[in-house]
Amino acid sequence: MVGVFILAKSLTQGKASGEKSGDSAESEKSSRKRDELSEAAQESSQGSEAFFESIVKGSEGCLWMTIEELMTKDLVTVNEDAPIEEVFSVFAKNPYHTLPVVNKKGELAGIIDLDIILEILLLCLMPRAKHTPLTARRSLGENAKEIMITHPVTISLKSTLKDASDLMMKHRFDHICVNENGKLVGIVSKRDLVKEICRRRKKEVSKEKED
Template sequence: MTSKDQCGIFGASSVEMSDEDILAAMKSISGYIDITPSDFQEIYGIAYRHAIERLSHLVKAEDIMTRKVVSVGPDTPLSEAARRMDEMNVSGVPVVDETQTVVGVISERDFLLKMGAEKNGSFMAVIAECLSNRGCVAMPIKGKTAKDIMTSPAITAQKGNTISELSKMLAEHRINRVPVVDDKGRLAGIVSRGDIVESYCAKVF
């Protein structure tokens, strides 16, 4: 069971609802309210959804982002970038210039695409290519640097973006993490899907 599933199971009974949430729920139900168990359940469900919506707009990127970010420079050799990602157990890193401005992002998918995974970025496609060619599929990118395979321009978020906005951003661009930048485009942190799920558990539930 994932942490997201656990939030769905345990969070529903422990979310804190305000008077505003209850009133909003009651106002949304037309006609006379005779409080029965089913009526209460309906009010609770609406109030619960209202609470989730309200709180998801209160938590910002700066509240949940990881501030100590693993990053690489445009001229970082891919061998070093891959080693750093492995050591830190991350699947993607921002690429920053000398002023810490985000100029791109490197992910496992970028490596896979350059190693024969084609459009879907599948690890199994790389395995298939390796087995059919009887050789190392990493050879085409040996000696290359971060700027040769990075996705650029990078999708970035602002410190003030809400959880709701961050979730939409990740879904629309089909990415697993987004660098957070300041008003000058300099790296300030990073938010992953895991950070968003954890924030719902810790802050919303």
């Protein structure tokens, strides 16, 4: 009987020892995995920081450049008294998303965007829930003045790229008209900003490779 007890105790101790050994191996494996994940996260973080720095390097040099250097000066506009069919024709012939509307003095009176044009042309396909007094009034409009967005947000000629980007991101604009002494002198788009920043980044990268 004593021999059986000793054998049972021995087996129990062996099992416990085996479990302890297994737990130790599992713990070591988990520790290695945590270390690997930590290293991967650190590498990812370093990569993100490097990417962010490259963007900053490309943009910081042009943040304070004036809109006058970037804006499109050769503008396509429409007079506020232009018939609605003329407005449709201008959009059909040009790849623009926004069309400035000016009065006889050349002052910015409003803007018309593609959303307005689509609302008018496809009103019959719109759900009735989206039929508002504004869309109804625009659908009956006979000239640019009757369908345009009045009092558009503008920016001055001496404003910076940073000023323009802040406005665009805040109000979700793709384009902003540029005013000088009440007159429309240009228009700046997100594409203009992106092109300039990318050009600067490319120049910076090329310079670093030469060094």
